Amino acid sequence: MYRVKSESDCEMIHQEQMDSPVADDGSSGGSPHRGGGPPLKKGPWTSAEDAILVDYVKKHGEGNWNAVQKNTGLFRCGKSCRLRWANHLRPNLKKGAFTAEEERLIIQLHSKMGNKWARMAAHLPGRTDNEIKNYWNTRIKRCQRAGLPIYPTSVCNQSSNEDQQCSSDFDCGENLSNDLLNANGLYLPDFTCDNFIANSEALPYAPHLSAVSISNLLGQSFASKSCSFMDQVNQTGMLKQSDGVLPGLSDTINGVISSVDQFSNDSEKLKQAVGFDYLHEANSTSKIIAPFGGALNGSHAFLNGNFSASRPTSGPLKMELPSLQDTESDPNSWLKYTVAPALQPTELVDPYLQSPAATPSVKSECASPRNSGLLEELVHEAQTLRSGKNQQTSVISSSSSVGTPCNTTVLSPEFDMCQEYWEEQHPGPFLNDCAPFSGNSFTESTPPVSAASPDIFQLSKVSPAQSTSMGSGEQVMGPKYEPGDTSPHPENFRPDALFSGNTADPSVFNNAIAMLLGNDLSIDCRPVLGDGIMFNSSSWSNMPHACEMSEFK
DNA sequence: AAAGTAAGCAACCGCGGCCGC
């Protein structure tokens, strides 16, 4: 059943080689003659073939693989010989499953390099690129099934820190930026993004803020390494410097930056209004597996590793399956990956906005299983996600007991799986030991945008009165909105609402920002990426669509 | 126990870069 198609570049074999004892062991079909050349064997290698190849390499060394078939009886093309040697026969190859440390390293490397398997293999002695690639693909599938993040938070944090350290490294910047862009269907001329390095001082405790922040959108446009929207706010000056290297984007950038400038000094207000601070994770293990991924800033993990980034292309995009593929079929499923207290003022302001420094202590409250392997770490994250779900659910139900699991929470099977595993490994409550705060502002009670009329979430429909009411942080953090209340609903501040592709009117975005700030921004700050690329609301709700641009020019 | 299904992995394929002629 092996493929019998000839390889175009390795089909020539001298006829006398047909007499080789390994030429036909009956284990596989041979390639048909083409142009008079004898067939080349394909399929699994036999031990006899291995021995021949090993012997040849011992005598002649590696390289010149096409000579192997000429100098030995192997009916294998040079490429096949090289592959066999590199992946299975060469000495010092490490066999067996990856260790936890290797797994961690792979994840970390992938967050930096993307699908550069060979480069990753260079960091893993004894491991082959093919092995790593297979492992990663398997891992992605596993994570998809379990609804878990591709990148464990600890790796994200570490990579994030290292990103900052290697900010001056061209390879770190240029490759990532291009990979990231290409992975998202964008192409930009090469440029270094050193200027876009995240301000680690600004949000060291919120590496995942980019998950649903404007910076994701901007980042995809700028190839920015910025961590968050507020990072970019803090670095608007730097962004402006990019004009020289980003002429094609300067208009868009400036449009955004201009807006950013206007409220850069009012970032707290914006954070409160937008609810970005909900994304500041008191518990860093909780993260948003949002459509834009957002695990690592300025890296492939930036998109949670869901996108192929192997080579630049300005053509049609081919993307890897997102890690949360199942969200595509379930318009509500994004809720499974958003962890959030509801728009609960008292819970939002203090731990997130005003006391970010408390994060480490909160984080430490979570018994992290990280020392015991990545799977547990993922489970731990799922645990934390669930914790956030419970948290927000309890808020919704007006429960005063923070962190108390809510029985009414509807959990996905993946969570059940994780819970089972967790409880097996860590006797005791599945969730209770986790920090009470996590996640963003999206609640399980919040209907997904895609499931509702897009108009519902059009920010342009927010009345000026509502806009005014959002003018101050105090008001934003005001009383909960009751059902039927016409006051601004947190849903209105969902990024998908903000960047709805249905928002044909460029002023909508401006209005949104204006509403959030209580200002009247007249600057055209259209949420476009590059030239006319916009997101639609369904992209937000449906993970696989998140990376699809409604337009690509 | 058999059939069906899913996961893991080895190997193949196409493409592009490099180098020598």
Place this chain on the structure above:
DNA sequence: TGCGGCCGCGGTTGCTTACTT
């Protein structure tokens, strides 16, 4: 400068094995 061969990389295929029904 163009051409062809060699090599390496990343994506894809499909076989094998394990698991489920």
